[in-house]
Amino acid sequence: MTAAEPVLQVDGLRVRFASDAGAVAAVNGISFALDRGETLALVGESGSGKSVTSLAVMRLLPPPPVCEVGGRISLAEAEGGVRDLLALPEEAMCRVRGDRVSMIFQEPMTSLNPVLPVGEQIAEAIRFHRAASRRVALAAATDLLERVGIPEPRKRLGSYAHHLSGGQRQRVMIAMALACNPEVLIADEPTTALDVTVQAQILELLRRLQQETGMAVIFITHNLGVVAEIADRVLVMYAGRAVEEAEVATLFRRPLMPYTAGLLASVPRLPEAGCKGREGVRFAAIPGTVPDPLALPSGCSFHPRCVHAKPGLCDSEVPDLEDAGPGHRVRCRRWRAIDGS
Amino acid sequence: MSAAAGIAEAAPGTGPGQRALRRFCRHRLALGGLAMVLLLVLACGLGPYLVPYGPLHIDLGVRFSAPFLGPHLFGTDQLGRDLLVRLLMAGRVSLTIGFAAMLISTAAGTLIGAVAGYFGGSVGAALMRFVDAVLCFPQIFLLLALAAFITPTLASITLVIAATAWMEVARVVEAEMKSLRERDFALAAEVLGASDFHIIFRELLPNAVAPIVVAATLNVARAILLEAYVSFLGYGIQPPTPSWGNMLNNAQEYLVTAPWLAIFPGVMIALAVSGFNFVGDGLRDALDPRLERS
Amino acid sequence: MTPPGTALLEVEGLRKWFPLGSGPFARLGETLKAVDDVSFRMRAGEVLGLVGESGSGKTTLGRTVLRLTEPSGGSIRFAGREITHLSRRALRPIRQKMQLVFQDPFASLNPRMTIGRILAAPLIIHRPELSGREREARVAEALALVGLSPGHAARYPHEFSGGQRQRVGIARALMLRPDFLVADEPVSALDVSIQAQVVNLLLELRERLGLAMLFITHDLAVVAHISDRIAVMYLGRLVELAPAAALFGTPRHPYTEALLAAAPVPDPARRGARILLQGDLPSPTDPPSGCAFRSRCRYAQAACAEAVPMLREVRPGHFSACIREELALGLPR
Numbered sequence: 001m002t003a004a005e006p007v008l009q010v011d012g013l014r015v016r017f018a019s020d021a022g023a024v025a026a027v028n029g030i031s032f033a034l035d036r037g038e039t040l041a042l043v044g045e046s047g048s049g050k051s052v053t054s055l056a057v058m059r060l061l062p063p064p065p066v067c068e069v070g071g072r073i074s075l076a077e078a079e080g081g082v083r084d085l086l087a088l089p090e091e092a093m094c095r096v097r098g099d100r101v102s103m104i105f106q107e108p109m110t111s112l113n114p115v116l117p118v119g120e121q122i123a124e125a126i127r128f129h130r131a132a133s134r135r136v137a138l139a140a141a142t143d144l145l146e147r148v149g150i151p152e153p154r155k156r157l158g159s160y161a162h163h164l165s166g167g168q169r170q171r172v173m174i175a176m177a178l179a180c181n182p183e184v185l186i187a188d189e190p191t192t193a194l195d196v197t198v199q200a201q202i203l204e205l206l207r208r209l210q211q212e213t214g215m216a217v218i219f220i221t222h223n224l225g226v227v228a229e230i231a232d233r234v235l236v237m238y239a240g241r242a243v244e245e246a247e248v249a250t251l252f253r254r255p256l257m258p259y260t261a262g263l264l265a266s267v268p269r270l271p272e273a274g275c276k277g278r279e280g281v282r283f284a285a286i287p288g289t290v291p292d293p294l295a296l297p298s299g300c301s302f303h304p305r306c307v308h309a310k311p312g313l314c315d316s317e318v319p320d321l322e323d324a325g326p327g328h329r330v331r332c333r334r335w336r337a338i339d340g341s
Numbered sequence: 342m343s344a345a346a347g348i349a350e351a352a353p354g355t356g357p358g359q360r361a362l363r364r365f366c367r368h369r370l371a372l373g374g375l376a377m378v379l380l381l382v383l384a385c386g387l388g389p390y391l392v393p394y395g396p397l398h399i400d401l402g403v404r405f406s407a408p409f410l411g412p413h414l415f416g417t418d419q420l421g422r423d424l425l426v427r428l429l430m431a432g433r434v435s436l437t438i439g440f441a442a443m444l445i446s447t448a449a450g451t452l453i454g455a456v457a458g459y460f461g462g463s464v465g466a467a468l469m470r471f472v473d474a475v476l477c478f479p480q481i482f483l484l485l486a487l488a489a490f491i492t493p494t495l496a497s498i499t500l501v502i503a504a505t506a507w508m509e510v511a512r513v514v515e516a517e518m519k520s521l522r523e524r525d526f527a528l529a530a531e532v533l534g535a536s537d538f539h540i541i542f543r544e545l546l547p548n549a550v551a552p553i554v555v556a557a558t559l560n561v562a563r564a565i566l567l568e569a570y571v572s573f574l575g576y577g578i579q580p581p582t583p584s585w586g587n588m589l590n591n592a593q594e595y596l597v598t599a600p601w602l603a604i605f606p607g608v609m610i611a612l613a614v615s616g617f618n619f620v621g622d623g624l625r626d627a628l629d630p631r632l633e634r635s
Numbered sequence: 636m637t638p639p640g641t642a643l644l645e646v647e648g649l650r651k652w653f654p655l656g657s658g659p660f661a662r663l664g665e666t667l668k669a670v671d672d673v674s675f676r677m678r679a680g681e682v683l684g685l686v687g688e689s690g691s692g693k694t695t696l697g698r699t700v701l702r703l704t705e706p707s708g709g710s711i712r713f714a715g716r717e718i719t720h721l722s723r724r725a726l727r728p729i730r731q732k733m734q735l736v737f738q739d740p741f742a743s744l745n746p747r748m749t750i751g752r753i754l755a756a757p758l759i760i761h762r763p764e765l766s767g768r769e770r771e772a773r774v775a776e777a778l779a780l781v782g783l784s785p786g787h788a789a790r791y792p793h794e795f796s797g798g799q800r801q802r803v804g805i806a807r808a809l810m811l812r813p814d815f816l817v818a819d820e821p822v823s824a825l826d827v828s829i830q831a832q833v834v835n836l837l838l839e840l841r842e843r844l845g846l847a848m849l850f851i852t853h854d855l856a857v858v859a860h861i862s863d864r865i866a867v868m869y870l871g872r873l874v875e876l877a878p879a880a881a882l883f884g885t886p887r888h889p890y891t892e893a894l895l896a897a898a899p900v901p902d903p904a905r906r907g908a909r910i911l912l913q914g915d916l917p918s919p920t921d922p923p924s925g926c927a928f929r930s931r932c933r934y935a936q937a938a939c940a941e942a943v944p945m946l947r948e949v950r951p952g953h954f955s956a957c958i959r960e961e962l963a964l965g966l967p968r
Binding site: 045046165166167168195196197198199200201203204222223224225226227228229231248249252262263264266267268269270271282283284285286287289290 | 827838855902
C-alpha cells in the first residue's frame with residue numbers, strides 16, 4: 001500500500017513430504033508478494049497446502065529427509081535488499097522468527113505452555129529478542145495485554161492458559177506474536193475454533209492492530225465470509241497450487257476459476273430480511289471430493305470436479321497462471337470462455 | 342444422485358490388519374523372534390519323532406557323554422538319557438503350559454477388564470481394586486504359595502500360572518475400554534439400542550485387540566519363565582517328566598563335571614522367552630494405534 | 636409413520652444438571668446447568684434448527700432428548716408416549732424411531748468394522764429375523780440413498796474422505812427408517828465445498844422420507860436455509876424460538892441480534908461497522924443472575940438482573956425470553 005517494495009516475497013515455493021506411499025507434493029510452486037500493511041488471505045480446503053505454505057515461511061517444517069523445501073522466501077531488509085529465509089542458518093532464523101515474522105495458530109490452547117503464567121510467556125518472548133530486564137519485559141507484557149483487549153491486564157499476567165476462555169487465549173497468542181512489532185504476522189485459521197461472536201471480536205482486533213502497527217498479515221482460512229471481512233487480496237489454493245489471485249472485491253465480484261466460483265456459491269449466507277425462510281433451495285455444491293495428494297488428477301487438478309472441464313484440454317497439461325486483469329491471475333485454460341458466458 | 346459423482350473408488354486391501362502386518366514384516370527383531378518361536382514349536386512338535394531315543398530311555402553305559410561327540414548329539418545325563426530328546430519333550434511341556442496359561446489369563450483378564458472398564462462405577466472400582474490387591478503380592482511368592490497347595494500336574498501348574506498373570510491384561514483392557522466407551526461410535530451403537538453385550542464384544546473389544554495381543558504374547562514368555570522357575574524349585578513338573586526347569590534343577594549337581602546339562606536347558610529357556618518377547622515388541626510397534634490413524 | 640402436522644416430540648421443562656465433582660471433595664451444591672427448563676414441540680416432518688455457541692448446552696439438549704443422558708427433570712414425549720423415565724429395555728423399540736447423526740465423521744464410525752457391517756448393525760439388533768441376503772440388500776439400498784455405491788460396503792472407514800464418512804453416518808441413522816433425526820453439527824467438521832453436499836443430502840432425505848430433524852449448529856447461515864423454525868440457546872436456556880423468516884427478519888432477543896451481526900458476510904462491499912458483542916460467554920457454573928445474557932447485552936437494565944425471563948409468545952408463533960419487548964431489533968443492512 002505504501003512502500004513499493006514488498007515486505008515478503010515468495011517465489012516458486014515447493015514442499016515435498018516423504019511418506020510410506022511415495023513423495024507427496026504438498027505445495028507445488030506457490031509465488032506471491034506481500035506489501036507492507038496489506039492483508040493477504042490464503043484460501044483453500046484441507047490438503048490445499050495453505051498451512052504448509054505458512055509453516056514453510058516460518059521454517060517450521062521438519063528437516064529433510066521427511067520434508068524438502070525449495071524456492072525462495074525473501075524478507076525485505078530495513079537497509080534495502082532482501083534476505084532469503086530458506087538460506088538462513090537455523091540460529092539466524094530463530095532471530096527472525098517471532099521478531100520480524102510472527103505466527104498465531106488455530107488452537108491457542110496447545111500453543112500456550114500450560115505450566116507457565118501467560119505474563120511470563122509474553123515476557124520471555126520479548127526477552128529472547130530484546131535486551132530487557134524481566135521487569136521491563138513484564139511491563140511491556142502488561143501493555144500488550146491491554147492492547148489486545150484483555151480486561152485487567154496486570155491481574156491477568158499471573159493467569160494460566162486454562163484460566164482463560166478460548167477468545168482470551170487467542171488474544172494472549174496475538175499479544176505474544178506482537179511482542180516485537182513484527183513486520184509480518186501469519187495467522188493460521190486464528191478464528192476457526194472460536195464462536196462467531198468471539199470471532200468477530202478477534203477479526204476486529206486484528207484489523208485495529210494492523211492499522212496501528214502497519215504490519216502485513218497473511219491470513220489463512222477456509223472461510224470466505226472471514227476473507228470478505230479482513231482481506232485486501234486473496235490467493236485461492238487447490239491441491240498445492242495457486243489457482244486464482246485477485247483483489248478481494250474483484251474476486252468476489254468476478255471469480256474466474258470455476259473452483260473459486262464454486263466455493264463462493266457454496267458459502268451459506270444469511271437470508272435477506274423479509275425473505276420467506278426455508279424455500280427448499282439447495283446449496284450450490286461442488287461435486288466430488290478433494291483429490292488425494294498421492295494421486296492428483298492429470299492436467300488441472302480441479303478438472304474432475306469442474307462443470308466447465310473439456311476433455312483433451314483440461315486433463316492434459318497443468319494450466320499456467322495467466323493474467324486476467326490488473327492484479328488478477330487465474331490458472332484455468334477456459335477462463336476467457338467462462339468469463340464471457 | 343448427483344452428489345455421488347466423483348466419489349473415488351478407494352484402493353482395496355488396505356484394512357487395518359494388512360497395514361499392521363506390513364509394519365510387522367519390516368521389524369527385523371520381531372521377524373527374528375517369530376523365526377525362533379516357529380523353530381522351537383516345530384522342533385518340539387516333530388523333533389522327538391526323529392531322534393532314535395525315548396526321553397525316559399535309560400542307558401547307564403553312556404552316562405555323561407559329552408555333546409557333539411557321539412550318537413547323542415547334545416550328550417546324555419547322569420542316567421545316560423539323551424539330552425536332545427529330553428529338551429524337546431520338555432519344550433512341549435513348557436510351550437503347552439505357556440500357551441495354555443496365556444489363553445486362560447488373557448480370557449480372564451479381558452473379561453474382567455472389559456466389564457470393569459465398560460460399566461465403571463462401583464462394579465468397576467471393586468474389580469480393579471481386586472486386581473490391585475492381587476498385584477500387590479510379588480508374583481513369585483504368590484505362585485509358590487499357590488503351588489504349595491496343589492498336586493503338581495500339567496493342568497494345575499497351568500492354572501496356577503494363569504492365576505498370577507491375568508492382572509496385566511485386565512488393567513490394559515480396562516484402560517482401553519474406558520476410553521473406547523467415550524468414543525462416538527460407542528454412543529452410536531447405544532443410539533441404535535444395542536445391548537451392553539453387543540457394545541462390549543462387537544463394537545469395543547475388536548478395537549482393543551492390539552494391546553490384548555501384545556500383552557498375550559508377552560504373557561507366553563512370562564508363563565514359560567514362571568514354569569521354569571517353579572519346576573526348578575521343585576514345585577512344578579515332577580521328574581521323570583522333563584521340563585526345562587526341572588532339568589536345570591537336576592543339572593545343579595553336575596555343574597562342573599557336565600556343564601552342558603545346565604547350558605542347554607538354559608539356552609532353550611532364553612530362546613523361547615526372548616523369541617516371544619521380540620514378537621511382542623514387534624506387535625506393539627506394528628499395532629501402535631498412533632500409527633493406525635490417518 | 637406419524638402423520639405430518641401432529642406433535643412428534645414434546646419437551647416440557649427439560650433439565651440436565653451436572654453435579655460438579657463427586658465424593659467428599661465435591662464443591663457443595665455447585666451444579667452445571669447444561670440444559671435448564673427447556674420446552675419446545677416439534678411436528679412430524681418439521682426441521683427445527685437449534686443454534687448456540689459452544690457451552691450453550693445444545694449438544695446436551697440433543698442427547699437428552701434422545702435419552703442418551705438421563706434428564707434431571709422435566710418430561711420428553713415422543714409420538715405421544717412419555718419416554719422420560721423408560722428403562723433402557725423399554726426404550727429399545729423407540730430407539731428405532733429416533734436417531735442421531737454425529738459431528739465428527741472420523742470418531743463415529745468403528746474403525747475395525749467395514750461399512751457393510753456398520754450399516755448392518757442396526758438390522759442385527761432390531762430385525763434379527765432378516766436373512767443375510769436381505770440385510771445386504773437393505774445395506775446396498777441405504778448406500779444408494781446417500782449417494783454411495785454398494786461396492787463401498789466392503790471398505791473400512793479410513794478409506795473414505797470426511798464427506799463420504801458423514802454419508803455413511805447418515806445412512807446408518809436411516810437404516811431403521813426413523814421419524815426423527817438429531818443432527819449434531821453434521822457439517823461443521825467438513826470442507827466448505829463438501830458441507831453443501833451433505834446439507835443438500837439431508838434436505839433431500841427429509842423431503843423423501845418425511846423426517847423430522849433437530850438440526851444443531853453454531854452456524855446461523857446453515858440453518859437459515861433448511862429450518863422451518865429456529866431455536867436459539869444461550870447458557871442452557873432457549874432465548875428465542877421462531878419461524879426462520881421471522882427470526883432473521885425481526886429477531887426479538889438481543890442475543891439473536893448479536894449472533895446475526897457477528898456472522899461474517901461473504902461480501903467485501905458490506906464490510907465495516909457492526910455491533911460487536913463484548914466479552915466472552917460467562918462461566919456456565921456461575922451464570923449472571925436474572926437474564927444470563929445481561930452481562931453482554933447492550934440493552935440490559937437493572938430489572939434484567941432480578942428474575943430469569945421466561946420464554947413468552949411475543950407474536951403468534953414467535954417466542955422470546957427478553958423482558959424488553961419494546962425493543963426494535965434488527966440488522967443494520
